[in-house]
Amino acid sequence: MIKDSYSSDNELIKGIIENSDEALRQLYKMYFPSILQFVLNNNGDEDDAKDIYQEAIIVVYDKIKSGSFELNSKLKTFIYSVCRRLWLKRLKLMSRSAGNVTDFQDFIPVEDDLERHEEKDAQLNLMEGALIKLGEPCKTIIEDYYLHNQSMQEIAEKFGYTNAENAKNQKYKCLMRLKKIFFQSSGKTEEIYVRRS
Missing domain, CATH: 1.10.1740 (Rna Polymerase Sigma Factor; Chain: A)
Incomplete structure (x- = not known):
């Protein structure tokens, strides 16, 4: 109701x-x-x-x-x-x-709540900047998969990959590059885990 x-x-x-x-x-x-x-x-x-x-x-x-x-x-x-x-x-x-x-x-x-909010905000801004630096086709592949929930098959067809497996490998390479750019711009060295699905 x-x-x-x-x-x-x-x-x-x-x-x-x-x-x-x-x-x-x-x-x-x-x-x-x-x-x-x-x-x-x-x-x-x-x-x-x-x-x-x-x-x-x-x-x-x-x-x-x-x-x-x-x-x-x-x-x-x-x-x-x-x-x-x-x-x-x-x-x-x-x-x-x-x-x-x-x-x-x-x-x-309310310091703790705001510190966390500001940190999350800063991380999102850095991630946005890293995506822009990443360039095409990586930027679109990552956005299509993570933001627009497109399947690897749809992405393969859109970019002309022979099959979903090739598109998945390309997405993985893109994520590795994105991770590298993100940590260079944030000055952090900690490891993040990227799901290979």
């Missing part, structure tokens, strides 16, 4: 886990006014508040969907805390004053 409104934090979280568009819409609308007030009173404007709120909702959504989300406070407090941390960080980057922050409600430390 699709609900058209969620009366508690737990119901809202359950709605998000169940991919309810309405739960996500409600999450977007419910807590924005207090974030807008916070950002406006701390050297920001409405566009800044929308940006920060969007980013915070992504953090919260990812955390809920990962299954590791434990609500130890009100959802409003958690979202406010994420927005607060993101905004203070942005003020610091823009060299705007974050000296005396005016708070409108309680907040909790």
Whole structure:
């Protein structure tokens, strides 16, 4: 049954886990006014508040969907805390004053969640850059297989390989090159395992 409104934090979280568009819409609308007030009173404007709120909702959504989300406070407090941390960080980057922050409600430390989110974000950006450097046909082969869920047979036909096995070997070579570019650009040396399916 699709609900058209969620009366508690737990119901809202359950709605998000169940991919309810309405739960996500409600999450977007419910807590924005207090974030807008916070950002406006701390050297920001409405566009800044929308940006920060969007980013915070992504953090919260990812955390809920990962299954590791434990609500130890009100959802409003958690979202406010994420927005607060993101905004203070942005003020610091823009060299705007974050000296005396005016708070409108309680907040909790959320450093770990944001560190993980930022790290994941940075990794995705590096991976995107590595894909661009990889060039064709590798870039398209990898995107077709991993992002568009095409079969090796479809890829073989598209690129004119004699069979799916040849296409699979080409994809594997492409992945090895991608891995090399990724680790060169990230400065990391740790091993990642690539599935050969």
